[in-house]
Amino acid sequence: MTMHRSLHHAKKSLGQNFLIDPNQLSRLVEALDLRAKDAVIEIGPGTGLLTERIQPLVRKIWAIEIDRDLAAQLQRTFSGAGNVEIIQADILKTDLIALCGAESARVIGNIPYYITTPIIFHVLDHPGPIRDMTLLMQKEVGQRIVAEPNSKEYGILAVFSQAYAQVELLRSVPAAVFRPKPRVDSCLVRWTFDRTAASRIKEDALFRRLVRTAFNQRRKMLRSTLKTFDVQKLSHWDLTRRPEDLTVAEWIQLANDLT
Numbered sequence: 062m063t064m065h066r067s068l069h070h071a072k073k074s075l076g077q078n079f080l081i082d083p084n085q086l087s088r089l090v091e092a093l094d095l096r097a098k099d100a101v102i103e104i105g106p107g108t109g110l111l112t113e114r115i116q117p118l119v120r121k122i123w124a125i126e127i128d129r130d131l132a133a134q135l136q137r138t139f140s141g142a143g144n145v146e147i148i149q150a151d152i153l154k155t156d157l158i159a160l161c162g163a164e165s166a167r168v169i170g171n172i173p174y175y176i177t178t179p180i181i182f183h184v185l186d187h188p189g190p191i192r193d194m195t196l197l198m199q200k201e202v203g204q205r206i207v208a209e210p211n212s213k214e215y216g217i218l219a220v221f222s223q224a225y226a227q228v229e230l231l232r233s234v235p236a237a238v239f240r241p242k243p244r245v246d247s248c249l250v251r252w253t254f255d256r257t258a259a260s261r262i263k264e265d266a267l268f269r270r271l272v273r274t275a276f277n278q279r280r281k282m283l284r285s286t287l288k289t290f291d292v293q294k295l296s297h298w299d300l301t302r303r304p305e306d307l308t309v310a311e312w313i314q315l316a317n318d319l320t
């Protein structure tokens with residue numbers, strides 16, 4: 062097993078930076094706060110170092126790895142573990158709801174950084190049975206997720222994340238604990254999905270389109286970016302405001318007023 066791992070040549074194009082530091086792995090597992098009844102979706106298990114740590118702690122793991130060589134290696138490593146299912150697939154093309162059915166699942170992963178935001182949007186688009194999500198990612202993306210209004214980091218990622226979940230930046234993780242060492246420092250972020258908050262949004266598709274449209278021209282006033290919406294319904298709003306000035310609650314209210 063160790064032999065295979067050391068022989069694997071990391072593929073830069075697939076964002077392969079393996080978390081090899083045992084102490085960091087322990088801290089990560091501790092932060093995940095896993096329970097014996099938990100079903101876990103792991104994004105990008107790689108050589109399986111994290112998978113191996115969590116396998117004895119939970120009821121079920123779906124480990125989704127795109128790399129055929131690594132997926133084959135994982136199959137061998139976990140052939141004796143009845144609760145680990147290795148899925149050789151692209152996470153962005155995987156229907157997470159179909160995967161776990163009606164079961165509530167927890168998403169975890171040291172994800173490939175070249176697709177950090179697409180992965181986050183993919184999960185936010187299918188929150189259904191996902192209870193929470195804890196991901197290692199580059200620090201600057203983490204800061205955008207927990208950003209407050211009126212900051213340069215505040216944008217679509219913050220508004221979508223905070224509309225559907227409570228978000229926490231758990232801690233920073235230095236680049237030196239990965240092999241090969243990435244160019245950027247990392248951080249650990251948790252989304253705890255909040256169904257009550259999400260249900261305050263009357264029409265999800267409209268809410269998403271509104272936020273995307275406005276932030277695509279973030280320096281412009283709402284009155285010029287929202288021309289394709291029925292702004293007559295927004296007569297009580299000050300449309301000279303700019304996107305980064307609205308709180309998440311205001312974005313939800315603005316969308317609801319358009320329905």
Ligand code: SAM
Pocket residue numbers: 075076077078079080081104105106107108109110111125126127128131150151152153170171172173174176
């Ligand atoms: N979890 C391992 C660890 O901590 O050492 C590996 C983390 S590495 C940063 C990211 C992993 O995601 C790699 O194994 C890579 O092959 C895999 N990966 C890259 N793109 C993917 C995709 N679209 N879908 C699923 N896995 C992907």
